[in-house]
Amino acid sequence: MKQKPFSATSEPLPLTTETTAVDFSLSQDGPEHGGDLQRASLRYGIDRDRWLDLSTGINPDGYPIPEIPEQHFYRLPTQADEHLLAAAKAYYGAESLLLGAGSQPFIELLPALRDSCRVAIPDVGYQEHAWHWQRCGHQVVWYSGVDPQQLDEKIRRGEVDAAVVINPNNPTTSTVPLELLYDWQQRLAHRQGCLVIDEAFADVAIDSSPDEGSFARFSSLPGVVVLRSLGKFFGLAGIRIGFALAGSPMLNALSSRACLWSVSAVSQYVAAMALADHHWQHEAKQRLLLNSNWMYRTLHSRFEEEPIFKSPLFISVSMSSAKAEFIHHRLAGKGVLARLWRIPEREDALLRFGLISEKNPNDRDCLTRALLSC
Numbered sequence: 001m002k003q004k005p006f007s008a009t010s011e012p013l014p015l016t017t018e019t020t021a022v023d024f025s026l027s028q029d030g031p032e033h034g035g036d037l038q039r040a041s042l043r044y045g046i047d048r049d050r051w052l053d054l055s056t057g058i059n060p061d062g063y064p065i066p067e068i069p070e071q072h073f074y075r076l077p078t079q080a081d082e083h084l085l086a087a088a089k090a091y092y093g094a095e096s097l098l099l100g101a102g103s104q105p106f107i108e109l110l111p112a113l114r115d116s117c118r119v120a121i122p123d124v125g126y127q128e129h130a131w132h133w134q135r136c137g138h139q140v141v142w143y144s145g146v147d148p149q150q151l152d153e154k155i156r157r158g159e160v161d162a163a164v165v166i167n168p169n170n171p172t173t174s175t176v177p178l179e180l181l182y183d184w185q186q187r188l189a190h191r192q193g194c195l196v197i198d199e200a201f202a203d204v205a206i207d208s209s210p211d212e213g214s215f216a217r218f219s220s221l222p223g224v225v226v227l228r229s230l231g232k233f234f235g236l237a238g239i240r241i242g243f244a245l246a247g248s249p250m251l252n253a254l255s256s257r258a259c260l261w262s263v264s265a266v267s268q269y270v271a272a273m274a275l276a277d278h279h280w281q282h283e284a285k286q287r288l289l290l291n292s293n294w295m296y297r298t299l300h301s302r303f304e305e306e307p308i309f310k311s312p313l314f315i316s317v318s319m320s321s322a323k324a325e326f327i328h329h330r331l332a333g334k335g336v337l338a339r340l341w342r343i344p345e346r347e348d349a350l351l352r353f354g355l356i357s358e359k360n361p362n363d364r365d366c367l368t369r370a371l372l373s374c
């Protein structure tokens with residue numbers, strides 16, 4: 001089937017029998033998210049500001065907010081700030097990019113750039129990808145979010161036209177090496193396909209420098225789009241800044257659908273400073289390492305038998321669904337909110353924990369006590 005890379009969608013395709021993960025095309029509700037304290041408060045009767053919220057993967061020691069010149073509050077952000085664009089290109093090592101209100105708007109827009117197609121998406125991973133591709137009528141072909149290299153066979157056999165890779169994966173922490181991504185890009189581009197690489201958590205990697213692990217410098221290759229976020233490593237989830245890194249055809253298609261004035265001048269000012277602040281970035285990586293080591297040790301002493309997946313921004317513990325649900329519920333009863341990832345059609349689940357800053361020893365004690373009691 002010949003694909004038109006950047007055109008509107010047509011009729012939905014029937015669902016594949018390979019569908020094993022949540023089938024959003026049958027649901028009116030979007031995916032659940034971490035950080036939903038309102039929902040947790042309603043369910044457990046605990047006030048919003050009394051929670052220890054470990055349900056996101058946001059750096060607990062986020063970039064400090066600088067003094068912001070008043071003019072940024074009054075100006076319409078008609079064009080992206082040139083300092084911000086320059087800082088982002090230098091930071092990511094990308095030739096061309098597009099600013100967005102987080103990486104989420106691009107996740108929502110991308111499926112509309114193609115006619116109905118077969119898109120590979122990890123069965124465990126940030127679920128907004130599947131939700132939006134399915135809503136747009138595409139046929140999702142699931143692959144393992146724990147072992148993403150399984151996608152290789154599907155691409156080699158020509159079973160998919162597009163692929164979404166979350167690198168590193170949230171919540172499984174799995175990664176795909178650059179050489180393999182490059183091979184997938186070549187194969188997909190040969191068939192006018194596209195490769196979406198979600199690098200929201202790629203700024204700080206355990207085994208490699210971000211440059212080694214990031215596809216950013218290859219992002220202008222045909223069919224590729226790399227998504228980056230200031231909401232994780234920089235901790236600036238509230239200012240809503242992200243980027244799509246890609247070649248001109250992809251960026252033009254995205255920008256023609258983008259919302260006018262969607263990123264405030266205030267946010268752009270803060271983001272430009274954060275992206276250019278190498279000193280803060282260096283120190284933040286050291287702090288994250290200490291914080292994630294503490295969280296790993298704490299969880300390991302409670303879950304000695306269970307496999308634990310460690311990343312610099314969160315730790316996921318694998319266990320049976322029943323156990324994960326029980327522990328999630330008991331922790332929530334103590335005001336500690338973790339993130340439960342049920343793995344559909346399997347008996348197991350992941351409990352994901354965001355980090356606690358060493359500046360908050362009381363919060364660390366609170367988690368330790370809560371873990372002991374469940």
Ligand SMILES: Cc1ncc(COP(=O)(O)O)c(C=O)c1O
Pocket residue numbers: 101102103104105126166170198200201228229230231237241242
């Ligand atoms: C893997 C992944 N990608 C993208 C996003 C979207 O984040 P943002 O819009 O803040 O960049 C998230 C949010 O949790 C995520 O986990």
